[in-house]
Amino acid sequence: MKNKLLIVDDETKILRSLKFLLEDNFEVYTSENSSEALDIFKRERISLVLLDLRLKEDNGFDLMEKFLKIEPNAIIIIMTAYSTIENSIKAIKSGAYYFITKPIDSDQLILLLNTADEKLKMVQKIHSLKGHVKKDIIGEAPNIKKVTEIIDRVKDTNATILITGESGTGKELIAQKIHTSSNRADEPFVAINCAAMPGNLLESELFGYKKGAFTGAYKDEIGIIRRADRGTLLLDEIGEMDLRLQSKLLRFLQDKEVRHVGDATTHKVDVRVICITNKDLKEEVNIGNFREDLYYRINVINIVAPPLRERIEDLKYLIPYFIEKYNISFNKNIRGITDEAYKILSKYEFKGNIRELENIIQRAVLLNTSDYIDVDSLYISPQEIIDSSHDSTKNYIKIYEGENMKEIEKKVIEFALEKNNQNRKWTADSLGIGVRTLRYKIKEYNL
Numbered sequence: 001m002k003n004k005l006l007i008v009d010d011e012t013k014i015l016r017s018l019k020f021l022l023e024d025n026f027e028v029y030t031s032e033n034s035s036e037a038l039d040i041f042k043r044e045r046i047s048l049v050l051l052d053l054r055l056k057e058d059n060g061f062d063l064m065e066k067f068l069k070i071e072p073n074a075i076i077i078i079m080t081a082y083s084t085i086e087n088s089i090k091a092i093k094s095g096a097y098y099f100i101t102k103p104i105d106s107d108q109l110i111l112l113l114n115t116a117d118e119k120l121k122m123v124q125k126i127h128s129l130k131g132h133v134k135k136d137i138i139g140e141a142p143n144i145k146k147v148t149e150i151i152d153r154v155k156d157t158n159a160t161i162l163i164t165g166e167s168g169t170g171k172e173l174i175a176q177k178i179h180t181s182s183n184r185a186d187e188p189f190v191a192i193n194c195a196a197m198p199g200n201l202l203e204s205e206l207f208g209y210k211k212g213a214f215t216g217a218y219k220d221e222i223g224i225i226r227r228a229d230r231g232t233l234l235l236d237e238i239g240e241m242d243l244r245l246q247s248k249l250l251r252f253l254q255d256k257e258v259r260h261v262g263d264a265t266t267h268k269v270d271v272r273v274i275c276i277t278n279k280d281l282k283e284e285v286n287i288g289n290f291r292e293d294l295y296y297r298i299n300v301i302n303i304v305a306p307p308l309r310e311r312i313e314d315l316k317y318l319i320p321y322f323i324e325k326y327n328i329s330f331n332k333n334i335r336g337i338t339d340e341a342y343k344i345l346s347k348y349e350f351k352g353n354i355r356e357l358e359n360i361i362q363r364a365v366l367l368n369t370s371d372y373i374d375v376d377s378l379y380i381s382p383q384e385i386i387d388s389s390h391d392s393t394k395n396y397i398k399i400y401e402g403e404n405m406k407e408i409e410k411k412v413i414e415f416a417l418e419k420n421n422q423n424r425k426w427t428a429d430s431l432g433i434g435v436r437t438l439r440y441k442i443k444e445y446n447l
């Protein structure tokens, strides 16, 4: 798609010749005065402007400022016959992208506009991607749809949420999504990893401390829980918290009051708490590593992040999403993935789930030399591919002791249909029976 370009100059002749020069590459709009130019700029949502600094009744600088106020990402290229150093510096300082002097060298102009155009497309991409990352959990599989449905239902309640699931399944992303879609979205989202530090340090980080409460407490610190006031507190890897701190956390969850280490006063806090774990907490309770009462207190709503292998059909959304993401980071232009490479990924086990997929695509985008990601740039060895015993690739059927003739016949017909792509004529031929007999059997066995 061509980007829109607005040219503002008070000389009709120049407008006409520039339009002629540039309309193959841009959707060109022209204007001779600033109020009309401003109208076009707003109406057409222009983000690329070629502007003459000396307009008849008004000043090009003022107009430029107005453009940039409306669209801070707009790229404005100044043209002027007065090629003074002061003017160029002033223009760049006020936000112009570049400065070009009249008479205009058309090669130079085209080169400049093409670079600007690339930059614009990049910015637009980043913006659309940012929107994506913030709002969207990518995927259409029923089990991930269920997750987004739960999020929708519980986002505005204050209920504590426990997110469980294997490593790399998007637990943290789910937590962020709960926060950003909730009515607390404008308030802080504070996350802490309970596995990252020893118990007493974690306690003082969470609950804050009074100056002098312990060696190293040089000043008062209100702690992470109070920092999350009115917002959301995410306790990642909650399963790693030691038992003593678990009881302090339980007390906090019950009365929503924080007491700093080394201080008797309490502070009321309003936070929504989300906990994450990839441990089996119930099992941790059984072996005495996790308090049962705390377990019930945090497990009001449980969201399970499904492993990628149970939503493998989402590869068709996830792969393009990550290709786009890393095209931008690495300034590459990979357009997609070959069918063979896609097939390999769809048979891959993904022990590291979406994080592993993301790493594979990231590496492939970086290393791939053609337009489409191919098998070689995946760096997956054949041993790592699940030997899928899909029906269509199976060359035998199993017969078990005790099965009767009808059951066996049903299996044989099912197998032959599968092998012949459900084509009845071919199936009948391969079994050495007539099509009518086959039709009768299909009905009888409800196939």
Ligand SMILES: Nc1ncnc2c1ncn2[C@@H]1O[C@H](COP(=O)(O)OP(=O)(O)OP(=O)(O)O)[C@@H](O)[C@H]1O
Pocket (backbone or CB within 6 Å): 136, 137, 138, 139, 165, 166, 167, 168, 169, 170, 171, 172, 173, 174, 278, 305, 354, 355, 358
């Ligand atoms: N459904 C999804 N759509 C898009 N990106 C996703 C999705 N799920 C996960 N990701 C991405 O995969 C990566 C891993 O996700 P995240 O960190 O949320 O996983 P996690 O379950 O917290 O992993 P761990 O248990 O290892 O901490 C992140 O870059 C995240 O943005």
Ligand SMILES: [Mg+2]
Pocket (backbone or CB within 6 Å): 171, 172, 236
């Ligand atoms: Mg995580």
